[in-house]
Amino acid sequence: MQVSAYLLGEYSHLLARRPxxxxxxxxxxIHEKLPTVSTPTISILLSTxxxxxxxxxPPDPELQNQIWAIFNKYETCIDxxxxxxxxxxxxxxxxxxxxMDILVEMPKFPEREVYLSVGF
Incomplete structure (x- = not known):
């Protein structure tokens, strides 16, 4: 679930182009899974x-209100x-x-060769 949440957070805008x-x-x-996930996964879901x-x-006021309600709920979380x-x-x-500036997509990692030296 953590990987799915992370990937959807980073790339859901690409999926959103589809019908x-x-x-x-x-x-x-993804939100329907929230009640079943671990505490560390909740953190990732909030980022998502x-x-x-x-x-x-353009902003969807209904979606915005739903997400704001979740943020408000967790503002007093013990974790x-x-x-x-x-x-x-x-x-x-x-x-x-x-x-948008703060939560931009992660940059691509540059391609490079990996040189591993294994000496026993």
Missing amino acids: RCSPKDIFVI YAKILMHSQ TEIQQRAVEYFALSRKGEAL
């Missing part, structure tokens, strides 16, 4: 939600990692365009 695969559809599919929100252009993400993502998502 029946809007940011809202992607959110609904923020990125889905960022890629929803500090989850709490911090929820607070920060909620604040960032209210900044509009600034969110």
Whole structure:
């Protein structure tokens, strides 16, 4: 689930170009798993939600409100990692365009040869 959440956060905007695969559809599919995931996975899902929100252009007010409600819910979570993400993502998502600069897609890693020296 962690890998799926990460990949959807980074690349859901590419899927959203397909029919029946809007940011809202992607959110609904991944969000239904939230009650069953581990605490570290919740942190990743919050990042995914923020990125889905960022890629929803023009903004979908209903989706935005759903995601904001989740961030609000976790702002008082006992787990500090989850709490911090929820607070920060909620604040960032209210900044509009600034969110896009902060949560941009991860850059591609440069191709390079790997030289391993194994000496026993």
